[in-house]
Amino acid sequence: MPQNRNMNTSSPEQPVRSDDPLDRLPLRERKKLKTRRAIQHHALRLFERQGYDDTTVEQIAAAAEISPSTFFRYFPTKEDVIVSDEYDPVMVDLFRRQPAELPPIEALRRVFGELLPEMFVSDRELVMTRLRLTADVPSVRARMFEAMRSGTQGVLKELIAERTGRRPDDLDADALAWAVTGVLMSAMYAWMDGVVDFEAMAGLVDHNLTFLAAGCPL
Template identity: 60%
Template sequence: MSTPLPEHPIDRLEDRIARLPLRERKKLKTRRAIQDHALRLFAKQGYDETTVEQIAAAAEISPSTFFRYFPTKEDVVVTDEYDPIMAELFRAQPAHLSPLEALRATCRAILPQMYEEDLEKITIRLRLTSSVPALRARTFESLREGTHAILKEMTAERAGRPVTDPEVEAFTWAVLGVMQAAMYQWLDGTPAEDLPDMVDHNLEFLGRGCPL
């Protein structure tokens, strides 16, 4: 039987953005506009067929401005704004929760919001990363450099272990693996559940030792 997890309130993303300094809000607005136009063009005419120049023109910026926000064309697909928010929520979970329980509670707080607000964007990004070889490679790099590094640090903190602990490393990749599995199962429509529920199911399954 799985352990009941406490609900943790989360500010809407727009509320968090509204509290940012004006300069940061403007930068984020531009970043989101670039990404929105890029994903729309990728969905319409294909990833390889879409150029940075076309994205820049659609967003009414210069190509050099594009590269100030996204170092590569691949990054406009694989980058999102949620890692820092997830880190904040994870660290705010009650101290008695294990790393996996804290992560489940964090995902239960933030994933429904992402699913509600960014469903189309999530769908396009997953389709692209599953079908474009260059994006699959960059997604792995981004996971290793970003999400994996943040999750490993948070796990080590909560478990009271060094970040270099091999078991912390193994746990982190196991978590990312079952989360990725949920995302691609959801994209394929098997089973037909909401993405937040599928992620939570897979994390709970991992917590039980993946019995088959």
């Protein structure tokens, strides 16, 4: 996941609004993400056609008309082309736009309430393919856990600490960030296990965040 955690949302490069949430990002970021998406598109197409294990980085690079070294500039491993996405910077931007008086979980409910439905509509097949491969390929599933720890969870921790006036390494902010990460993973596994359908995942994330904010009463 792109680690642009210090994104300056006051940049004079104002993105154009559209149905694609990535269009909220500055032009430079959008250009980089366009290249990432192109590589990921070719990789997932090859994985679906000939299998993950039988697809090499060299084949992906050839399909995307780039060199293998360029592939590794965007994705450190072959697994990363599946588990990585572009939504952390969008989440950061949306979170920082929320009213300052909102507590972190309520702000995140609004963020995910806007971002997830858009993502599931605009990138439905992409997201479903990535989730299927994560469920089916053990090495991808293992990499996904590590990417969540070094990517989304870290971003959430910094945002929570920032909103609550705590230090970036605050342990309470870290614990809450892990709890929110668990909410996201719970919804993902509910879909993988057939408990909910794809369209219900955004609602399940909101339900779980509400449950978390209430102190997980059982």
